[in-house]
Amino acid sequence: MADESRSNLPSVDYLLGLNALEGEIGIHGRDAVKSAVRTVLDGLRADLRGGDKPAPDDQAIASAVAGRLAEMAQPSLRPVFNLTGTVLHTNLGRAPMPKGAMDAMIRVAGAASNLEFDLDTGRRGDRDVHVEELLRELTGAEAATVVNNNAAAVLLVLNSLTMRKEVPVSRGELIEIGGAFRLPDVMKKAGCKLVEVGTANRTHAKDYAEAITERTGAFLKVHTSNYVVQGFTKSVGEKELAALGAKHDVPLIDDLGAGALVDLTPFGLPREPIVSEVLAQGVAVVTFSGDKLLGGPQAGLIAGRADLIAKIKRNPMKRALRLDKLTIAALEAVLRLYRDPGRLAERLPTLAWLSRPVEEIKNNAERVGAALKKQLGETLDISTASCLSQIGSGALPVDRLPSWAVVLRPDGKKRGKGARLKRMAKALRDLDIPVIGRVKDDALWLDCRCLDDAAALIAQLVKLEPGL
Numbered sequence: 284m285a286d287e288s289r290s291n292l293p294s295v296d297y298l299l300g301l302n303a304l305e306g307e308i309g310i311h312g313r314d315a316v317k318s319a320v321r322t323v324l325d326g327l328r329a330d331l332r333g334g335d336k337p338a339p340d341d342q343a344i345a346s347a348v349a350g351r352l353a354e355m356a357q358p359s360l361r362p363v364f365n366l367t368g369t370v371l372h373t374n375l376g377r378a379p380m381p382k383g384a385m386d387a388m389i390r391v392a393g394a395a396s397n398l399e400f401d402l403d404t405g406r407r408g409d410r411d412v413h414v415e416e417l418l419r420e421l422t423g424a425e426a427a428t429v430v431n432n433n434a435a436a437v438l439l440v441l442n443s444l445t446m447r448k449e450v451p452v453s454r455g456e457l458i459e460i461g462g463a464f465r466l467p468d469v470m471k472k473a474g475c476k477l478v479e480v481g482t483a484n485r486t487h488a489k490d491y492a493e494a495i496t497e498r499t500g501a502f503l504k505v506h507t508s509n510y511v512v513q514g515f516t517k518s519v520g521e522k523e524l525a526a527l528g529a530k531h532d533v534p535l536i537d538d539l540g541a542g543a544l545v546d547l548t549p550f551g552l553p554r555e556p557i558v559s560e561v562l563a564q565g566v567a568v569v570t571f572s573g574d575k576l577l578g579g580p581q582a583g584l585i586a587g588r589a590d591l592i593a594k595i596k597r598n599p600m601k602r603a604l605r606l607d608k609l610t611i612a613a614l615e616a617v618l619r620l621y622r623d624p625g626r627l628a629e630r631l632p633t634l635a636w637l638s639r640p641v642e643e644i645k646n647n648a649e650r651v652g653a654a655l656k657k658q659l660g661e662t663l664d665i666s667t668a669s670c671l672s673q674i675g676s677g678a679l680p681v682d683r684l685p686s687w688a689v690v691l692r693p694d695g696k697k698r699g700k701g702a703r704l705k706r707m708a709k710a711l712r713d714l715d716i717p718v719i720g721r722v723k724d725d726a727l728w729l730d731c732r733c734l735d736d737a738a739a740l741i742a743q744l745v746k747l748e749p750g751l
């Protein structure tokens with residue numbers, strides 16, 4: 284009977300008195316051990332209910348408690364190996380931070396800082412000053428400000444400059460980005476009225492011109508980050524649209540998405556809009572992300588005309604979207620790297636990954652492939668093959684970077700293959716530093732573009748079951 288097995292389980296107090304748990308109490312504290320004991324007992328009770336399984340002995344329960352405690356001690360947020368082939372992977376934290384940015388965060392993390400304190404006057408200061416000068420230098424803008432991410436930047440700019448006003452946007456630029464960022468919805472939340480102009484594939488200057496009324500607050504251009512409109516297409520460039528706006532005193536806001544501070548083509552990358560060039564075309568305000576191509580922390584950067592930036596900074600919403608000191612420290616350090624573009628690829632991990640020579644990636648893939656073969660034996664077809672990485676986060680949606688991967692392909696017939704692939708992927712995710720690959724064409728692909736520490740990955744492969 285169920286109740287019998289329930290009563291066979293020892294009490295919480297009895298278990299806490301066991302020698303075997305004494306050490307755990309020393310490490311984790313009595314409350315944490317007690318809570319783990321309760322969780323384990325609850326699990327056992329559910330397991331034993333209705334069956335005639337005997338209750339486990341004290342030793343087994345104690346080791347289950349120790350297991351539970353170890354699990355709870357593991358940080359929830361932790362590093363993984365991103366072998367998905369998507370460099371700026373939003374779900375995997377996008378840009379890896381350069382060393383200088385990490386040092387800068389540590390310097391201010393555990394101490395008081397001059398975050399909003401003017402050391403010259405001894406008075407209250409503005410947290411934007413730590414990055415504004417650099418942003419002005421790097422973009423040529425009159426003024427700049429920063430918020431929590433680019434979605435927040437778009438929301439704040441529109442709310443500050445166009446509330447209760449009309450904002451014409453081309454139908455070809457009404458984007459949706461992952462994570463519920465849909466431009467029409469963001470505009471509604473910002474309190475402005477979307478006026479759709481043109482068609483999905485073609486928008487002309489006269490479409491914008493005809494949309495202008497006395498209620499027009501701004502033109503908005505949006506970089507179509509995650510798709511391309513191809514074929515019979517026409518859009519109005521920044522220069523032409525800014526000039527049209529200027530005639531009617533309508534400023535042009537431009538959401539660049541990834542945005543680049545420097546030309547990335549010398550690094551072998553496709554061309555993205557460069558913030559300073561966009562501003563030079565007469566755009567009043569640009570917004571772009573800190574953790575996409577910029578390669579820094581999550582942030583939304585806003586640069587442009589001084590009068591408009593001042594208005595944006597006065598908006599109470601700015602206070603709700605402001606950056607914390609750690610992010611400001613990291614962002615300042617990353618922006619500083621851009622003052623010396625010649626050395627960017629050595630110093631900025633995002634750029635190093637994006638411009639990594641395929642030979643180097645292939646070497647890594649071959650090392651990892653050989654180690655996996657040694658560990659997993661012959662039941663799997665393990666090889667390396669060329670593949671294409673993507674930049675990710677919507678930046679440069681169609682361009683693919685030549686790369687190299689380890690390919691794990693289960694033998695045998697089609698049946699059961701899917702389950703085995705899932706098992707393999709799970710086993711790799713269960714490693715101390717989880718390894719995240721991508722399942723494609725009945726195989727698990729581990730793109731080695733973003734693998735810096737192959738030795739660390741290889742060292743933990745001994746934990747994989749050879750039969751897998």
Ligand SMILES: *Cc1c(COP(=O)(O)O)cnc(C)c1O
Binds near residue numbers: 437538582
């Ligand atoms: C990525 C992107 C955003 C959102 O930026 P986050 O930094 O993810 O908040 C907004 N607009 C465009 C065009 C984008 O590409």
